[in-house]
Amino acid sequence: MGSITAIANAFFAACETGxxxxxxxxxxxxNATFAAQAEPLADIKALSEYADWMKGLMTIMPDGRYEVKSFATDTERNNVAAYAVFSGTHTGPGGPCEPTGKKTTSDYVYVMQFTGDKISHMTKIWNSGVALKQLGWI
Structure with a gap:
């Protein structure tokens, strides 16, 4: 299929655009797995569930976008880490309350672990509390 860097980049773009x-x-x-130590994602254990969660997030924040700050491949450990900043405004339906019209700008990191040329596990590192406060959700 290609290098793990190219695969991770294509996955990242697809996931982050909903x-x-x-x-x-x-x-x-x-059967790729998922982990995060962030309250909104606590019950998500499958990468398929997370990808669909991101799709839903783009309904809640239709102006959602990301800016990649760093993209690094660790060939020894067969993983790729992507650091980005997500920005979006809660104007769409859904979420824990009516649209607040408030915006978040939130740093996060994906660490995508590969088995062969497929992502077998992803960990999201994200301070969800800051994002939820910015959006007026807590």
Whole structure:
């Protein structure tokens, strides 16, 4: 399929633009797992669920976008880390309350672990509390 860097980049773009699992699954093992120490994601254990969660987030924040700050491949450990900043405004339906019209600018990191040329696990590192406060959700 290609280098893990190219695969991770394609997955990242698909996930962050709300393509959901349908748009992401070609880059991943079918049973890829997910982990995050962030309250809104506590119950999500499958990467397919996370990809669909991001799709839903783009409905809540239709102006959602990301800016990649760093993209690094660790060939010894067979993983790729992407650091980005997500920005979006809660103007769409959904979420824990009516649209607040408030904006978040939130740093996060994905660490995508590969088995062969497929993502088999992803960890999201994110301070969700800051984002939720900015959006007026807590």
């Amino acid at each position: 393509k959901g699992w349908e748009g992401c699954k070609t880059y991943c093992a079918p």
